Amino acid sequence: MPQEHIEEYLEAIYDIAGQEGTAKTTEIAKRLNNAPASVTEVFQRMKQKGLVLYESHKGVSLTPKGYKAALKMKRKHRLLEVFLNKMLHIPQNNIHEQACKMEHVLTDETETALCKTLKGPTECPHGSPIPPCDLNVKNCNECLTDKTVAYEKRDKDIIAITSLRPGEKAKIAFIRGGGGVTQRLCDLGLTNGTIISLVREAPLHGPIQVCVRGCRLVIGRGIAEKIFVQKT
Amino acid sequence: MKADLTIALAGNANVGKSSIFNQLTGLGQVIGNWPGKTVEKAEGVLFHHEKHIKIIDLPGIYSLSTYSQEEIVSREYIALEHPDVVVNVVDATALERNLFFTLQLLEMGIPLVLALNLVDEAKKKGITIDEIKLQDILQSPVVPTIATKGIGVHEIVDAALEQATGPSVAHRKIIRYGPEIEKRIDKLERVLVGIDIGYPLRWTAIKLLEGDSEITREVNEKNPDITIAAAILAGEISEIHKEPCSTVIASERYAVAVHIVKEVQTFKAFEKPSIGERFEAVTMHKIGGYVLMFSIMLSILFFMSVFGGWLSELLTSFFESLNPHLPGFWPELAWNGGVVGFYATLSVALGFILPFYLILGVLEDSGYLPKVAYLMDRPCHTMGLHGKACIPLLLAFGCNVPACVGCRIMETKRDRFIAIFLSTLVPCSARTVVILGLVGAYVGVQWALALYVFDFLLIFLIGRMLNRLLPGVSVGIIMEMPPYRHPSAKVVAKQAWNRFKPFLLTALPLIILGSIIIEAMRLTEVLSLVSNALSPLTVTWLGLPAFTGFLFLFGILRKEAALVLLMTAAGTIDIRSVMTPVQMIVFALVIMIYVPCIATIAALVRETGWKRAGLITFTEIGLAFLIGGFAFRFLMVVM
Numbered sequence: 051m052p053q054e055h056i057e058e059y060l061e062a063i064y065d066i067a068g069q070e071g072t073a074k075t076t077e078i079a080k081r082l083n084n085a086p087a088s089v090t091e092v093f094q095r096m097k098q099k100g101l102v103l104y105e106s107h108k109g110v111s112l113t114p115k116g117y118k119a120a121l122k123m124k125r126k127h128r129l130l131e132v133f134l135n136k137m138l139h140i141p142q143n144n145i146h147e148q149a150c151k152m153e154h155v156l157t158d159e160t161e162t163a164l165c166k167t168l169k170g171p172t173e174c175p176h177g178s179p180i181p182p183c184d185l186n187v188k189n190c191n192e193c194l195t196d197k198t199v200a201y202e203k204r205d206k207d208i209i210a211i212t213s214l215r216p217g218e219k220a221k222i223a224f225i226r227g228g229g230g231v232t233q234r235l236c237d238l239g240l241t242n243g244t245i246i247s248l249v250r251e252a253p254l255h256g257p258i259q260v261c262v263r264g265c266r267l268v269i270g271r272g273i274a275e276k277i278f279v280q281k282t
Numbered sequence: 283m284k285a286d287l288t289i290a291l292a293g294n295a296n297v298g299k300s301s302i303f304n305q306l307t308g309l310g311q312v313i314g315n316w317p318g319k320t321v322e323k324a325e326g327v328l329f330h331h332e333k334h335i336k337i338i339d340l341p342g343i344y345s346l347s348t349y350s351q352e353e354i355v356s357r358e359y360i361a362l363e364h365p366d367v368v369v370n371v372v373d374a375t376a377l378e379r380n381l382f383f384t385l386q387l388l389e390m391g392i393p394l395v396l397a398l399n400l401v402d403e404a405k406k407k408g409i410t411i412d413e414i415k416l417q418d419i420l421q422s423p424v425v426p427t428i429a430t431k432g433i434g435v436h437e438i439v440d441a442a443l444e445q446a447t448g449p450s451v452a453h454r455k456i457i458r459y460g461p462e463i464e465k466r467i468d469k470l471e472r473v474l475v476g477i478d479i480g481y482p483l484r485w486t487a488i489k490l491l492e493g494d495s496e497i498t499r500e501v502n503e504k505n506p507d508i509t510i511a512a513a514i515l516a517g518e519i520s521e522i523h524k525e526p527c528s529t530v531i532a533s534e535r536y537a538v539a540v541h542i543v544k545e546v547q548t549f550k551a552f553e554k555p556s557i558g559e560r561f562e563a564v565t566m567h568k569i570g571g572y573v574l575m576f577s578i579m580l581s582i583l584f585f586m587s588v589f590g591g592w593l594s595e596l597l598t599s600f601f602e603s604l605n606p607h608l609p610g611f612w613p614e615l616a617w618n619g620g621v622v623g624f625y626a627t628l629s630v631a632l633g634f635i636l637p638f639y640l641i642l643g644v645l646e647d648s649g650y651l652p653k654v655a656y657l658m659d660r661p662c663h664t665m666g667l668h669g670k671a672c673i674p675l676l677l678a679f680g681c682n683v684p685a686c687v688g689c690r691i692m693e694t695k696r697d698r699f700i701a702i703f704l705s706t707l708v709p710c711s712a713r714t715v716v717i718l719g720l721v722g723a724y725v726g727v728q729w730a731l732a733l734y735v736f737d738f739l740l741i742f743l744i745g746r747m748l749n750r751l752l753p754g755v756s757v758g759i760i761m762e763m764p765p766y767r768h769p770s771a772k773v774v775a776k777q778a779w780n781r782f783k784p785f786l787l788t789a790l791p792l793i794i795l796g797s798i799i800i801e802a803m804r805l806t807e808v809l810s811l812v813s814n815a816l817s818p819l820t821v822t823w824l825g826l827p828a829f830t831g832f833l834f835l836f837g838i839l840r841k842e843a844a845l846v847l848l849m850t851a852a853g854t855i856d857i858r859s860v861m862t863p864v865q866m867i868v869f870a871l872v873i874m875i876y877v878p879c880i881a882t883i884a885a886l887v888r889e890t891g892w893k894r895a896g897l898i899t900f901t902e903i904g905l906a907f908l909i910g911g912f913a914f915r916f917l918m919v920v921m
Binding site: 187230231232233234235236237238239241242243244250252253254255256257259263264265266267268269270271272273 | 344345347349375376377378379382524525526528529532533536563566568569652655656657659660663668669757758759760761762763765
């Protein structure tokens with residue numbers, strides 16, 4: 051089983067089921083144009099590698115390890131799309147297929163270099179968010195202004211604050227982007243290391259309400275997706 | 283007369299600055315429970331111990347690294363006008379976040395008095411603050427206050443007087459940053475000696491390291507070498523911390539704030555959520571919140587329609603029973619022009635406008651408006667705005683003028699322009715009078731509701747169009763969510779009165795005068811001349827009676843006048859005898875959209891400039907008559 055194959059499966063499960071949902075075998079088979087029997091076989095192998103939870107009658111879902119790997123693939127894929135579209139000026143319709151193939155041979159080193167060259171993009175040309183990198187940086191400015199330093203990998207996983215459940219607490223680890231909005235969040239008390247909790251979120255990807263330093267703030271979805279936290 | 287002393291009230295949004303200002307000066311600054319009410323500075327005067335004291339109320343500000351327009355007003359005032367004392371009003375329930383700004387003020391070396399407001403609310407939350415200790419740490423007087431009840435406000439002035447006459451405080455050093463930062467501040471301070479831009483050296487040095495654009499520009503004019511040096515030093519700091527220098531400094535300031543809070547505050551958390559919190563959970567609920575919001579809006583509309591209609595009938599029958607029915611030019615002019623104009627305006631004022639201001643006051647004072655901003659943030663994005671825009675849009679239901687000014691809470695020029703444009707399309711209380719008083723009363727509440735729905739649809743479509751046409755995207759909402767508070771009857775009544783007063787003083791006489799002029803024109807047949815001139819538009823295109831032409835012209839002055847004058851121009855109070863239901867709907871529709879009144883146009887010019895104000899005005903005139911003509915043809919078929 052080539053690695054490339056498994057990575058395609060991870061992405062397909064991520065697209066259908068997300069972080070915690072479950073995808074049906076038939077859905078995956080349809081998406082990847084494979085026979086359900088061979089799909090089941092791949093799931094068994096992925097289960098052995100600890101990437102998915104799989105039970106034939108329930109379907110398949112990602113383990114934390116599988117989720118992280120899927121995010122990494124999504125990141126590479128979308129970074130490549132930005133590269134093809136913005137730097138090489140290849141029309142938007144033609145970039146997905148190519149990125150699909152290239153993503154599997156992209157090393158982590160090239161991924162970081164690509165992110166720096168593209169000045170830390172946050173969205174792919176189709177508008178989907180690019181997951182953050184797994185390097186131990188506090189924010190994008192630091193990495194972008196300093197092209198030589200090699201960063202260690204983060205020892206803990208970080209997630210966007212929007213992935214917390216209402217009532218959950220976490221520590222701010224990284225605020226993506228820079229400029230006025232980051233400074234404002236900082237001035238309102240969202241400094242790195244501060245404990246923050248998600249109070250509630252509005253439906254249909256609306257804003258979230260958070261509690262930080264005893265104050266309640268409403269933060270729009272677009273900004274909130276750039277705030278990354280570490281569960282304590 | 284020159285003031286002996288100037289005191290500026292500054293602090294985070296929604297902490298009670300305007301309440302303290304109103305208590306001290308007796309003036310009527312708009313207050314309410316939502317951040318961003320005050321967008322302009324206000325001035326008042328207080329005589330205290332035979333001294334003439336000028337009090338300045340500033341808009342809320344979270345940090346001297348400003349973000350939105352009203353914050354710039356505050357920063358510029360504090361930095362450039364040099365008030366004798368700054369009274370920093372802080373929210374005792376959120377001391378840590380409030381101290382962040384206090385620390386910045388202390389760095390500026392300004393004589394400071396800390397007004398520790400909302401101590402009653404803090405106590406309810408289980409928070410107690412040791413003022414004496416806080417006073418020692420900050421080396422500035424601390425006065426506990428409850429602004430809404432006037433407790434402590436005069437002690438603030440006493441402390442400020444003492445502070446103003448006391449020894450200089452410019453060299454206090456409350457915050458010490460890490461050694462790597464202090465070393466670089468020192469370095470910059472040394473090269474800054476002799477370069478006077480009117481601020482303390484230490485503060486200038488810190489601001490340079492933070493990369494503050496204003497200070498960097500000013501220093502750059504005097505000596506560009508220093509700004510280059512500052513950039514290098516800031517780069518070194520961010521190298522050490524792996525973070526931009528400005529956020530390093532902010533983090534350290536917060537660390538100091540945390541330390542102070544630990545020293546002075548004791549907190550005993552309660553197990554059960556408070557009533558306010560439970561209420562918040564209901565009104566911000568994923569589904570329930572929206573259901574409740576629409577129910578509230580519908581019931582306001584329904585209540586006003588029923589109440590306004592009832593009162594207007596009551597007043598009409600009362601005054602008509604007094605009608606002596608004297609024939610002749612002068613008696614008819616006096617009765618139909620003067621008396622009818624008077625009671626029609628009175629019923630409009632007491633039936634629709636005053637009740638609406640009271641309801642709006644309750645919504646504002648309770649803290650419901652920010653909840654709407656939260657609920658409507660997602661829908662607002664389709665119009666290129668974020669949820670905060672809902673606050674001026676809701677205020678626009680009262681009057682478009684403060685709404686246009688209130689749009690300053692929007693952070694970018696683009697967002698502001700869209701919000702202002704849409705605000706002028708919101709049916710204000712004057713237009714509500716026409717919609718409910720004419721269509722609601724004579725055609726049916728469901729048709730009045732249909733007009734509102736149509737207007738909201740129009741606002742939505744124009745919003746979408748502006749979003750497409752104007753480059754850029756909305757920055758997104760970042761807003762403090764204040765807790766619910768029990769609305770105070772006194773505040774609500776006073777607020778409603780402050781808003782109602784201009785109506786009584788300017789609109790009432792104007793409408794009565796207009797009513798007399800129109801009656802005179804009707805009696806002398808001049809009215810038909812004007813009406814005939816406008817008849818291609820009014821009669822041919824809109825299908826309205828000829829006498830409405832003049833009303834559109836007069837409606838530019840005051841829109842509520844349109845209904846009152848309609849009665850005068852028609853020569854009867856029973857509008858049903860001269861207008862068909864379709865005509866009433868078309869008339870109300872055109873009045874609703876056609877042009878902001880003169881006061882709104884003036885506000886538009888002030889907020890956006892002549893060009894954009896003209897664009898908004900003429901777009902709306904065109905739209906109103908276009909839609910009116912089509913609506914007439916459409917309604918003739920369906921009704």
